[in-house]
Amino acid sequence: MLIAAEPRIHSRELAKRLGISRQTVQQRMQVLTKNGAIKGITAGISDYYLDAVPVLVFGRSNTASIEETLNGLGKSEFTHTAIVAGGNFLYVRGLLRNIADLDGYAEFVKRAAEMPAPTVGILCFDARIMPDYVDGPKRKQSYKELTPLDLKIIASLKDNARRPVAEIADKVGASAKTVRRHLEHMISEGSLDFYVPWDLLPGEDMFTLMHVNLREGADKVEVGRRLFAKYPFQTLYIRSFSNLPSFLMCTLCSDKMTEMRKVLRMIGEDEDVLAIMPNLLYLERVYTSWLDKLPAALMRPSRKTKTRNPRSEFRTK
Numbered sequence: 301m302l303i304a305a306e307p308r309i310h311s312r313e314l315a316k317r318l319g320i321s322r323q324t325v326q327q328r329m330q331v332l333t334k335n336g337a338i339k340g341i342t343a344g345i346s347d348y349y350l351d352a353v354p355v356l357v358f359g360r361s362n363t364a365s366i367e368e369t370l371n372g373l374g375k376s377e378f379t380h381t382a383i384v385a386g387g388n389f390l391y392v393r394g395l396l397r398n399i400a401d402l403d404g405y406a407e408f409v410k411r412a413a414e415m416p417a418p419t420v421g422i423l424c425f426d427a428r429i430m431p432d433y434v435d436g437p438k439r440k441q442s443y444k445e446l447t448p449l450d451l452k453i454i455a456s457l458k459d460n461a462r463r464p465v466a467e468i469a470d471k472v473g474a475s476a477k478t479v480r481r482h483l484e485h486m487i488s489e490g491s492l493d494f495y496v497p498w499d500l501l502p503g504e505d506m507f508t509l510m511h512v513n514l515r516e517g518a519d520k521v522e523v524g525r526r527l528f529a530k531y532p533f534q535t536l537y538i539r540s541f542s543n544l545p546s547f548l549m550c551t552l553c554s555d556k557m558t559e560m561r562k563v564l565r566m567i568g569e570d571e572d573v574l575a576i577m578p579n580l581l582y583l584e585r586v587y588t589s590w591l592d593k594l595p596a597a598l599m600r601p602s603r604k605t606k607t608r609n610p611r612s613e614f615r616t617k
Contacts, residue, residue: 307341307461307494308483338496343457344592345446346493348439352591353396354380354423356541356549357409361388362416370585372412377590378405384583385509390415393423395589421541421549429524429538443491448599449474453482454492455595461494495586505555507536507581510564512548518572524548527567534563551581 302314311329315322332338347354363369366384373379373392378401383391392409396402399422406420426439446454452472457463465483469476486492512527514520524538527550536551550567554560568576 303338303341304496307343307496308487339586340459341461342459342495342592343454343461344493344495345454345594346491347395347591348493349443349446349491350591350594351398353399353402354425355394355396355402355405356391356421356423356539357394357406357413357415357418358389358391358421359413359415359418361390362414363388366583369413373409374585374587375412376405376408379409379587380589380591381587382585383509383581384585385579385581387579389579391509395591397590420543421547422543424540424542427521427524427540429521429540430528438490440490444485444489446486446491447482449478450482450486450491451595451599453479453486455599458592458595505553506557506560508552508554508560508564508578509581510550510552510567510579511577512550512567512573513575514546514548514572515574516546518546520546520548523570523572524550527570530566531563534559552578 302309302317311322311325314325318325329338333340361369366388369390370382370384373382376394378394378396379392380395381393383393385391390413392413394405394409396405402420402422406418409415410418428438449472453468456468456471465476465480468483469479472479483492512523514523520540524540527548528535528538531552534552534554536553538551539549541547541549552560552563554563564576564578567573
């Protein structure tokens with residue numbers, strides 16, 4: 301949770317916050333990475349900076365081969381993540397350049413995933429259900445344009461967002477002081493985004509994704525914050541959708557089935573909750589999307605990339 305909130309946090313600071321030695325922190329990081337719990341931390345231009353549209357297409361799939369279906373979903377440049385749950389239920393997260401891409405992408409997922417009745421949700425992070433350490437800084441009305449050096453720094457972090465400043469400086473041909481200043485500015489500005497992919501290990505914690513249907517007129521932001529406040533250590537995140545007014549999606553984590561049942565029962569008893577549908581998650585696939593390739597594409601020497609504002613081409617008011 302600490303690394304997800306602050307991916308470039310130093311091991312000294314982790315040790316201080318956890319009350320353990322720096323050597324223990326480094327050892328645990330190595331173990332978590334080796335066994336696949338943490339798959340590596342990546343960085344890229346933020347969705348907010350580009351005004352990208354995050355969507356989730358989910359439903360029951362009729363596929364006979366999950367592996368082939370996951371491979372097929374990667375054929376779209378918009379596919380970011382696919383999660384497989386029990387009963388062949390698939391959750392496919394896409395990042396669109398603009399809302400005009402929505403119909404085409406939803407139809408693509410429907411065909412590729414053999415999902416006859418998909419639900420299409422437009423993810424809404426502006427509601428700020430989750431605290432900043434989960435969802436990052438708030439969306440701004442305008443952002444300072446990324447410089448060529450900024451793009452080089454972002455590209456150097458693509459495969460390892462925890463890369464030391466000195467190593468980044470060698471890669472981009474700038475001083476460590478300059479790199480540190482640019483990094484701090486992009487992080488505070490919100491134009492640089494981090495992603496911490498992690499996986500469920502055999503015999504470890506269980507992930508449960510829960511559909512939460514609310515009573516008509518319920519304030520879903522208030523309900524979401526209330527649920528998170530009650531179960532902060534079991535709740536990884538709660539998501540709302542701008543086009544699904546009485547619906548929340550909640551991901552829970554626990555290593556004990558009794559604890560999971562208790563949390564599910566108490567959420568179901570909330571005054572604003574009409575019904576819940578829990579489903580165990582067991583597989584995640586992360587893809588390389590158009591957004592991941594963007595920093596390198598913008599750095600290619602050409603007349604167009606020298607004169608074009610990176611945001612003007614990919615943003616839509």
